[in-house]
Amino acid sequence: MSDIRKSLVDIVGERGVSDAPEELWFYSRDPGVLAPHRPDYVVAPQTTEEVQKIVRLANRQKIPVIPMGNGMSLAGLVIPLKGGIVMDMKRMNKILQVNPMARYVVVEGGTSQGALKAYLQKNHPTLRHSIPDAPPATTIAANVSLHGQGRLTNQYGFNSDMVTGLEVVLPTGEICLIGSPSIGPYWISKGPTLPDLSGLFLGWLGCTGIITKVGLKLYPNKKIRDAELFVTDRVDLIPHILYKLTHLEMLEDINVWFQPKPLMFLGNFHITIFFTGDTAEEIEFKRKMIWDTLQEYMDSKDGGFMAIQYMKSVLLEMPGRNIADFADVPKGGGFEYSGPIAPIEHFPQYAAKLVELAAKYNVLYASAARLISGGHAMMFSISFAFNRNDPAMMERVENALDEAMAFALDMGGIPWKPNFKEQKMTLERMEPNARNLLLMIKNNLDPQGIMNPGNWEVNA
Amino acid sequence: MHQLKFDQKVCASCRSADCLLKCQYMKFSGHKEAHGEMMKIMKGKDSRVLTECMTCYACEEYCTRGNHPFYLISERREEKGMFTAPRPITNQWINMTKMQGKYLVGDVKDKALSCCYIPDLGALGTGEIFKDVASAGVFGAEFMCPAVHTHFARMSVIKERLPVVIENYRKLGVKEVICLHDECYGTLTSIASAYGMEVPFKPVYYLDYVLQRMKELKDKIKPLNITIAYQRSCSNRLIPDKLPVVKKIFQLIGVKAPKRTYQDKNALCCAEILRSISGYKLADDVVKRNIDDMVKVGAEYCVFNCPACQISLSEKVAKRGLKPVHIIDLCKMAIGEKERGTI
Ligand SMILES: Cc1cc2nc3c(=O)[nH]c(=O)nc-3n(C[C@H](O)[C@H](O)[C@H](O)COP(=O)(O)OP(=O)(O)OC[C@H]3O[C@@H](n4cnc5c(N)ncnc54)[C@H](O)[C@@H]3O)c2cc1C
Ligand code: SF4
Ligand code: SF4
Secondary structure (H helix, E strand, O other): OOHHHHHHHHHHOHHHEEOOHHHHHHHOOOOOOOOOOOOOEEEOOOOHHHHHHHHHHHHHHOOOEEEEOOOOOOOOOOOOOOOOEEEEHHHOOOEEEEEOOOOEEEEEOOOEHHHHHHHHHHHOOOEEOOOOOOOOOOEHHHHHHOOOOOOOHHHHOOHHHHEEEEEEEOOOOOEEEEOHHHOOOOOOOOOOOOOOHHHHOOOOOOOOOEEEEEEEEOEEOOOEEEEEEEEEOOHHHHHHHHHHHHHOOOOOEEEEEEOOOOHHHOOOEEEEEEEEEOOHHHHHHHHHHHHHHHHHHHHOOOEEEOOOHHHHHHHOOOOOOHHHHHOOOOOOEEEEEEOOEEOHHHHHHHHHHHHHHHHHHOOEEEEEEEEEHHHOEEEOOEEEEEEOOOHHHHHHHHHHHHHHHHHHHHOOOEOOOOOHHHHHHHHHHOOHHHHHHHHHHHHHHOOOOOEOOOOOOOOO | OOOOOOOHHHHHOOOOOHHHHOOOOOOOOOHHHHHHHHHHHHOOOOOHHHHHOOOOOHHHHHOOOOOOHHHHHHHHHHHOOOOOOOHHHHHHHHHHOOOOOOOEEOOOOOEEEEOOOOHHHHHHOOOOOOOOOHHHEEEOHHHOOHHHHHOOOOHHHHHHHHHHHHHHHHHHOOOEEEEOOHHHHHHHHHHHHHOOOOOOOEEEEHHHHHHHHHHHOHHHOOOOOEEEEEEOOHHHHHOHHHHHHHHHHHHHOOEEOOOOOOOHHHOOOOOHHHHHHHOHHHHHHHHHHHHHHHHHOOOOEEEEOOHHHHHHHHHHHHHOOOEEEEHHHHHHHHOOOOOHHHO
16 A cells, blocks of 8 residues: 555545545546546545645645545536545535524535535525535535535625635645634624635635635525526627616526527527515516516517426526536537626627537537626626537537637636636736736645646746 | 418408407407408508407407408518517527427327327326327327417418428328317318318317217216316317307316306406517406406316416416316316316
8 A cells, every 4th residue: 555545544544535446537537528637546534634634745745636526617627637636525514503693604615505405495494595506416615616606696796705704724734714713703704804815715726725614605595486587589688688687686596598409499598587585476576577677678579578387497496407408418418618707798799609619619509697796797608518428529619618718818708617728828818917916825825736736827 | 372361352341340349459449440450451551450469369259250350460460570479489489389300199090189289288188088099199399280370470380380280190191180279179170271271181179079078978977066267268269169068068067167257259368478479467467357257256166278378377376266277187077087186
């Protein structure tokens, strides 16, 4: 047995470590198009102290550490680009405390979205969190590490904006509390009114430390959720429609999607509008507000509401399932999306680009944009489905995604959950002083460069 | 291409102009105005009817002189490039119902049981009542009556697709097609004849079939002794001669349908198309008046004949204390095949 394996076993026990080829095979890849790369070990800690010991070991041995939730980012963010130890966080899955009055929860760094949802439904039915449409086994810490978005993002911002405090193991092994928990017992603020140190970890894709606890804001869980589906064939109207809808200031979530298949969706842009209420009257009031605000498009015949009774239960699922269904249209179950964050006024240009790229690379497209913070921006998903058993198709998708990201950057967008190539493109365009600041932070926090190397790799 | 047969002379000499005078969504000062508007439509001129008609199909019933005012209105709208519902909704329906070779054909011999392109119909056309034909089901866009496009004033789609649908049935070698949806029967009779399309098999109205079967199953019937309100569908307006069949079935299974304001010729539609065309205000008003009326006569059940009406109104009637049920399920209840509680 190698020394490192033995040391890891000493820390987490035999069952928490593996270098068996069949397990490493799984930990080498993610569901996206990027090439796999084998780790040397997989380790699954159960406590912050175990995480700390592993990081210290890695530091001593200068071995990469890749924190991993459920590995579903699709952007290869947990593929161990330089080998090393994949740290599977899923055994750290406890829900540590809920403060119902202050509406926050504290969870361990491997707790899944599904576990929190189920826990709240059972124990705190009047509270909810901002669930992303990712599979329920994906983790909360990972989601804030990549600035995810969820059902409440239109109202309250990125899911990472909802963090109320962190516990982090730094790349050098110190355990560090961030935000209000660094001062007292309450997890009520990730930063303000202190200097906001949470920015050293949120959005860093595991390159600056390992999140072992997350405090997360909870929000009122209204008794009734409902949806309306507005369609238009005029892409130029989308920004205006979104502007009007967000002006209502009462919608849970707004998604805009379009796809050529099945045929009923061809040629139209669909805006799913989610809203909530505690009584039928509240729901009806909101519904009328939504219809009233879009009446002018009905009158001009440019847009209308679909009758959705038969599909409502699917629309209201959390997480939504239809994104994953799309993956199997070309058969072979693969899909990857890049999701630049962009101003909503650019929707028409992004939509045109997506269709152009799909034709150029002969791949199947879909898009589902989500509004962020009442319309300040949107996440515009550029999604392509592929057959995992067709390397040529996967290569075409990879090229299409690269070109999409170059376009997004040209348009002044910023990348969301960028893969290592997209990070590189972004850094190349970044204002030099900002890039140097990133470098300074990364080098100071992670002097040995062991944390998820290959990602956010800043060269001076 | 098939042309609408519309006898201009019949209209010109019409002393009633009931088609428009009876319209529930437009007001006319009297015969002169209504008739005048119809004349304008006939001559291809602009008419307020072309912008205000809600496509409820009712004037097809109100005209008792054999003309087809609603089909004509729809033709004229399309000729003028007008849309009733928003354009993206119109096109969505056209795309959604396109034939793509994804259809189902059961064990069809002389008879086919048409489930149109409505999945719910498959489950309805089962059990003792349909035991001889349930296995002969056909389903899919290839067998769907395209009548829905009249709502969207896209008669060209009907003219293009209906002959293909008829041909698809012909190719099955059937002598009879039992239509589980009024719209299919209305299409194969009213629309096909209005456009001079030959139908080389016998369309059978499903409620005629159900009535016949219920007579045969008389011994099994336990009268339901319930009070209901019947929700007439828009497409029933294309086949008004079939209205009495419903009443006969109700009698046979011991169902009371007290007289209400919005019934028969004065029936209100489920309002889904109104919602799509003009927004919620008119639709909500129609739904409210309709359900108020059902409640007023003491109905316990709201009985549907069309799955689309049922989807659109079920929740709304249930909120007012009525149980939504399809007329076939009601018959299944009467012969003990379905529990009352499962509706
Ligand atoms: C069908 C589908 C739908 C999706 N919809 C959404 C959506 O609506 N919104 C959305 O935000 N995302 C969505 N995603 C993307 C993605 O699945 C989510 O962002 C998800 O939260 C990723 O979680 P994970 O546990 O799989 O992360 P992983 O892929 O395991 O990790 C993501 C990143 O976080 C880092 N990381 C993981 N754990 C830690 C930790 N404890 N400390 C520090 N760094 C860590 C990893 O190193 C990696 O860089 C979707 C994905 C799919 C497949
Ligand atoms: S359509 Fe019928 S009712 Fe209307 S004017 Fe012509 S003949 Fe008379
Ligand atoms: S279809 Fe209905 S709304 Fe239109 S004119 Fe005829 S009766 Fe009036």
